Each structure stands twice: as structure tokens, then as C-alpha cells.
Amino acid sequence: MNELLVSILQAAAVHTGYTLVSVAIGAVLGLTLGIGLSRLPALARYLIPLLSILNTVPGIVFIGMLYILTGMTPATVIIALSIYAMFPVLKNTVVGLDSVDAQYKEAARGCGMDHYQRLVQVELPLAMPTIIGGLRLSTVYTVSWAVLAAMISQGGLGNFIYQGVSSNNNALILQGAVPAAILALILGGLVDLLQKRAVPRGLRKGRDGK
Amino acid sequence: MLRFDRVSLTYGNQKILNDISFEIQEGQFAVFIGPSGCGKTTTLKMINRLIQPDSGHIYLNGQDIASIDRYELRRHTGYVIQQIGLFPNMTVAQNICVVPKLLKWPKDQCDQTVRALLDMVEMPYDQYAHKYPSEMSGGQQQRIGILRALAASPPVVLMDEPFSALDPMTRRSLQLEVKNLQQKLNKTIVFVTHDMEEALDLADIIVFMDRGQIVQTAPPEEMLESPATDQIREFLGKHQSAPDPAGLTVDQFMRTGIITVKQDRGINECVSRMQHHNVDTLLVVDGARRYQGTVSIADIRLTGHVVKTIGPLVRCVTPTVHTGDNAKECFEQLISSGFPYLVVLNGDETVAGIVTKTSMASAMAEQLWG
Ligand SMILES: Nc1ncnc2c1ncn2[C@@H]1O[C@H](COP(=O)(O)OP(=O)(O)OP(=O)(O)O)[C@@H](O)[C@H]1O
Numbered sequence: 001m002n003e004l005l006v007s008i009l010q011a012a013a014v015h016t017g018y019t020l021v022s023v024a025i026g027a028v029l030g031l032t033l034g035i036g037l038s039r040l041p042a043l044a045r046y047l048i049p050l051l052s053i054l055n056t057v058p059g060i061v062f063i064g065m066l067y068i069l070t071g072m073t074p075a076t077v078i079i080a081l082s083i084y085a086m087f088p089v090l091k092n093t094v095v096g097l098d099s100v101d102a103q104y105k106e107a108a109r110g111c112g113m114d115h116y117q118r119l120v121q122v123e124l125p126l127a128m129p130t131i132i133g134g135l136r137l138s139t140v141y142t143v144s145w146a147v148l149a150a151m152i153s154q155g156g157l158g159n160f161i162y163q164g165v166s167s168n169n170n171a172l173i174l175q176g177a178v179p180a181a182i183l184a185l186i187l188g189g190l191v192d193l194l195q196k197r198a199v200p201r202g203l204r205k206g207r208d209g210k
Numbered sequence: 211m212l213r214f215d216r217v218s219l220t221y222g223n224q225k226i227l228n229d230i231s232f233e234i235q236e237g238q239f240a241v242f243i244g245p246s247g248c249g250k251t252t253t254l255k256m257i258n259r260l261i262q263p264d265s266g267h268i269y270l271n272g273q274d275i276a277s278i279d280r281y282e283l284r285r286h287t288g289y290v291i292q293q294i295g296l297f298p299n300m301t302v303a304q305n306i307c308v309v310p311k312l313l314k315w316p317k318d319q320c321d322q323t324v325r326a327l328l329d330m331v332e333m334p335y336d337q338y339a340h341k342y343p344s345e346m347s348g349g350q351q352q353r354i355g356i357l358r359a360l361a362a363s364p365p366v367v368l369m370d371e372p373f374s375a376l377d378p379m380t381r382r383s384l385q386l387e388v389k390n391l392q393q394k395l396n397k398t399i400v401f402v403t404h405d406m407e408e409a410l411d412l413a414d415i416i417v418f419m420d421r422g423q424i425v426q427t428a429p430p431e432e433m434l435e436s437p438a439t440d441q442i443r444e445f446l447g448k449h450q451s452a453p454d455p456a457g458l459t460v461d462q463f464m465r466t467g468i469i470t471v472k473q474d475r476g477i478n479e480c481v482s483r484m485q486h487h488n489v490d491t492l493l494v495v496d497g498a499r500r501y502q503g504t505v506s507i508a509d510i511r512l513t514g515h516v517v518k519t520i521g522p523l524v525r526c527v528t529p530t531v532h533t534g535d536n537a538k539e540c541f542e543q544l545i546s547s548g549f550p551y552l553v554v555l556n557g558d559e560t561v562a563g564i565v566t567k568t569s570m571a572s573a574m575a576e577q578l579w580g
């Protein structure tokens with residue numbers, strides 16, 4: 001029994017590691033690319049649909065393809081998961097920045113802010129609730145995508161699930177699936193906490209009180 | 211102070227501004243008005259280089275603004291927009307300090323500025339400085355919007371329909387506040403509005419635009435007196451005649467249906483007429499109904515027994531005026547003469563009516579309440 005708990009915890013730790021590292025990399029990439037794209041609306045118009053299509057390529061196919069390139073290593077897992085984790089953040093960054101009300105952009109320009117100041121002082125803070133919404137999505141998804149790590153024998157909670165599926169052992173499947181679900185809940189909750197802290201009071205109850 | 215020199219702008223093949231030139235003096239409150247889409251906002255936004263002209267030059271204190279760094283220019287030009295645009299992620303204090311911060315003022319100077327400005331609009335620092343825009347009314351928000359524009363004490367403040375989204379009461383009090391601030395701080399204000407009343411109340415000079423051109427530039431009184439086009443007259447609308455007593459004539463307020471009597475009528479007929487209409491004087495006319503004077507019951511009692519007709523008793527002392535005479539002057543005459551009424555005559559000297567103090571009161575009421 002004790003042995004079982006240890007193996008679950010170990011797998012969960014690996015799983016969490018994959019998730020956190022990939023989400024962190026994905027978020028940074030998504031935010032950076034999102035900001036870049038929002039400055040180049042012409043490019044964004046073509047790139048966003050393209051990325052959405054890419055996003056629908058099943059993770060299993062992608063990891064398989066990547067496996068050919070980078071082999072059976074944790075790097076393969078991290079790269080694949082990071083790219084998947086990037087999409088929701090990227091998309092929400094573009095949408096969030098895009099939907100900042102024109103009046104604030106105009107006021108920021110009129111006050112004499114340059115591009116960077118406008119972005120940092122006004123546009124990003126106003127887009128933050130949307131961006132963090134993307135981060136939440138990507139965190140929760142990544143927890144489940146990380147199951148695929150087991151496919152190229154890189155551990156994680158997916159191990160139990162794959163073994164369970166191949167040996168038709170439901171207990172084993174649950175042994176992987178339940179902790180993964182709990183992990184998704186916990187990490188999602190953490191992002192919600194972040195949401196509360198990162199979004200200023202003025203933005204919490206509705207938008208401006210016109 | 212601020213001068214536009216032959217400024218033009220074209221979008222596609224639509225001329226937005228067509229060769230605009232004007233000059234605004236330091237400390238002037240200039241109000242731009244005109245129909246929707248005439249280019250007011252465009253003109254305003256050129257002053258802080260939010261929009262670049264295709265041709266022409268804009269000078270600020272003699273310097274072509276094209277040669278000023280546009281961020282620097284904007285930091286030294288106040289800007290208030292209709293949508294208010296307070297940053298919802300910042301408190302009142304942070305919003306007010308946006309420009310001072312961009313100018314890298316030290317923190318305690320920023321704090322002092324916030325206190326001084328909030329003080330000026332009577333919004334206590336402790337109560338408001340740390341509120342977020344969403345926690346305030348529209349009027350309070352726009353007050354802060356104005357303070358944000360004033361924070362770095364810019365010599366010129368641009369305001370694009372700053373009050374049009376506010377309810378009439380709030381608008382009124384903010385108008386007064388802005389006018390006060392402008393005079394106290396000696397700002398040059400360029401103000402855009404749709405509302406002629408606002409323009410007339412606030413402006414030192416009104417610039418009327420239509421289809422990308424300036425139609426008339428004049429102080430409010432002059433525009434009221436001699437609007438350059440019918441369009442401006444229409445915009446002036448009710449303001450034109452009503453607040454201008456010079457346009458009112460006495461016949462608009464006189465009482466008509468006055469009892470008259472011919473001068474060859476007998477005393478008895480005259481007395482019975484007075485009794486019948488319950489008056490103590492009658493206006494006397496000749497055969498052609500031309501005004502001759504008045505006859506009073508007192509005179510008839512005194513000397514009625516020695517004359518047959520009222521002719522000899524007619525007095526011609528009551529002041530007369532003519533229809534078309536200025537109402538205000540007639541009222542002044544009525545008061546200074548001490549008579550209970552004035553007689554208003556038509557051009558052919560027949561009686562048109564009389565003006566009493568009651569007519570004066572009703573005229574004043576009409577002035578005040580429309
Ligand atoms: N970006 C743009 N592209 C093309 N035309 C524009 C653009 N911005 C404004 N216009 C046109 O320029 C003209 C002047 O616009 P402007 O906003 O200056 O008008 P306005 O006088 O402020 O009107 P309003 O009273 O409705 O605010 C309008 O006919 C408008 O349609």
C-alpha cells in the first residue's frame with residue numbers, strides 16, 4: 001500500500017513538473033508572440049487561424065512527430081507540451097489586447113505615453129483578466145496532455161493509465177486519472193488565486209461605471 | 211499662442227479639413243462648434259499630433275509643432291475626451307499622476323499635485339484619492355479626467371465634448387468649474403461641443419465649422435448679433451432672439467382692445483362708458499380714430515357741468531410710443547414717467563394698445579422662463 005502511494009506521488013511529481021515547466025514556457029511564448037501579433041494586426045489576421053488549425057492537431061500525433069526529431073527524452077515532452085500550452089495564452093493575449101476599449105488607448109496616447117508605456121501601463125493590465133483566463137485553460141489542458149509523456153516512456157501519471165488500458169485494469173487507470181484530475185483542480189485553483197491578485201480592484205466589478 | 215496656417219487633410223478622396231487657418235490667443239477659451247462630421251475633432255487632435263495634417267503648419271508659441279517630439283508635446287498639452295477614459299486599473303491618484311510620472315516628477319511632488327487638484331474641485335483627498343474610476347459617478351469621473359489633463363500644468367488644454375455624456379445638472383456645474391479653473395489658472399482652452407448654449411456660456415471666441423472649413427470666428431455676442439450664415443443662425447436657434455432683449459418690441463406685450471371715445475361725444479355717454487367698462491380714464495380719438503389724448507373721471511367731476519362734449523377736457527400728457535419700438539426702452543419710459551400706462555400708437559396715429567406695469571411683468575416672465 002505504502003509502495004503504491006509512493007509510486008503515485010512520484011508519478012504525480014513528474015507530471016506536475018512537466019506541467020509547470022511547459023505552462024511557464026508556453027505562457028512566456030504565448031504572451032510574447034501575442035503582444036507581437038497584436039502590434040501587427042495584418043499578420044495576426046492570417047496567423048491566428050493558422051495557429052488554431054495547428055492547435056487541433058492531436059497531441060499524440062504531434063508528440064509522435066517530435067519523437068522522430070528529439071527522441072525519447074523529457075525534452076520531447078516539454079517541447080510538445082509548451083507549444084500546446086502556448087496556444088490559449090497566445091490567443092487570449094491577442095484577443096485581450098484587441099478588446100481594450102478605444103477610449104483608454106486614446107487617453108493613453110493623449111497623455112503622451114509611447115508604445116511601450118501604453119502596453120505596460122494600460123493595455124496589458126486591462127487585458128490581464130483575459131490573458132490569465134487563457135493561462136488557466138492552458139494549465140488545465142496541459143495537465144491532461146502530460147499524460148502523453150508516458151507514450152514515449154517519460155513517466156508521469158500517464159504511466160498508470162497506459163498500463164491500465166493495455167492490461168484492461170480499471171483500478172490502474174483510475175490510479176492515474178484521479179490524481180490527474182485532482183492536480184488539474186489544484187493548479188486551476190492556483191491560477192484563480194493569481195487572477196485575484198493580478199487583477200486590480202478597479203477591474204473586478206464590471207468595467208468602468210459609466 | 212496657437213496658430214493654424216492653411217491646414218488641410220484628406221482621407222482617400224474626401225477632404226476632411228480644407229485650408230484651415232485661425233489663431234487663438236493665450237488665455238482664451240476657444241470653442242469649436244458645427245454639425246456632426248465637420249472636422250472639429252480632427253482639428254483638435256492635430257494640436258497634440260494625434261492626427262497629422264497633409265499640408266499646412268500648426269504653430270504653438272511660434273514653434274511649428276511638427277518639430278516638437280510628439281510624446282513631449284502631448285505631455286505638455288492637456289487632453290480631455292468625451293468618453294472620459296480614466297484608466298480603470300488605476301486609482302484616482304494614479305490617474306491624475308499619469309502625466310507627471312511620464313515627466314518623471316519626484317513622488318512627493320506628484321502627491322502634492324494630487325492633493326492640490328482634488329482640493330480645487332472640492333473632492334476630499336482621503337475620500338477619493340484611492341478610489342477606482344468604477345467606484346465613482348460619471349460627473350466625478352470627468353472631474354478627475356479634467357484634473358488628469360491639468361496635472362502637469364500644461365498651457366493648453368484640449369477638450370472634445372467633455373460634458374456631452376453627463377446629465378444636465380452635472381454638466382452645468384462642470385461647465386462652471388471649468389470656466390473658473392480656466393480663469394484662475396489662465397489656461398488656453400480649445401473646446402469642442404455640439405451645444406450652442408455651452409459655447410455661448412464658455413467661449414471667449416467661437417469658431418463655427420462646416421464641412422472642413424471655418425465659417426465664422428467671433429466672440430459669442432458678435433455671433434449672436436450677426437451670424438454669418440443661415441446655418442449659424444439655425445444653430446443659435448432660440449438663443450438668438452430670447453436672451454437678446456434688443457430684439458423685443460413693445461407691441462408684443464401691449465394690451466389691446468382698449469376702450470376709446472370720440473372727442474365730440476357728450477359727457478354723459480363718456481361717463482356711462484367708464485362705468486360700463488369699470489375704468490377711470492378713456493382714450494380719446496378723433497373722427498379718423500387718431501389718438502388725441504385721455505379723459506379722466508376726475509376731470510369730468512370737476513368741470514363736467516360747464517362743457518357739453520369731452521373735447522375741452524382732453525389732456526395730452528400721457529406718454530405715447532409706437533408699435534415696433536423697443537420694448538425695454540418703453541418699459542424704462544413707463545417707469546421713469548410715473549404714469550400708470552403708456553399709449554401705443556400705430557403708424558397712422560390710431561390707438562394700438564397700452565402698456566402697463568402688468569405687461570412689463572409678463573414680458574419679464576417670458577424672458578426668464580421662455
Ligand atoms: N479615420 C478616418 N478615416 C476616414 N474618414 C474619417 C476618419 N476619421 C474621421 N473621418 C471623417 O472626417 C470627418 C470629420 O470627422 P471629425 O471626427 O473631425 O468630425 P466632428 O466634427 O468631430 O464630428 P462629431 O461632431 O460627430 O464628433 C467626418 O466626415 C468623418 O467621417
Ligand SMILES: [Mg+2]
Pocket residue numbers: 250251252370
Ligand atoms: Mg467629434
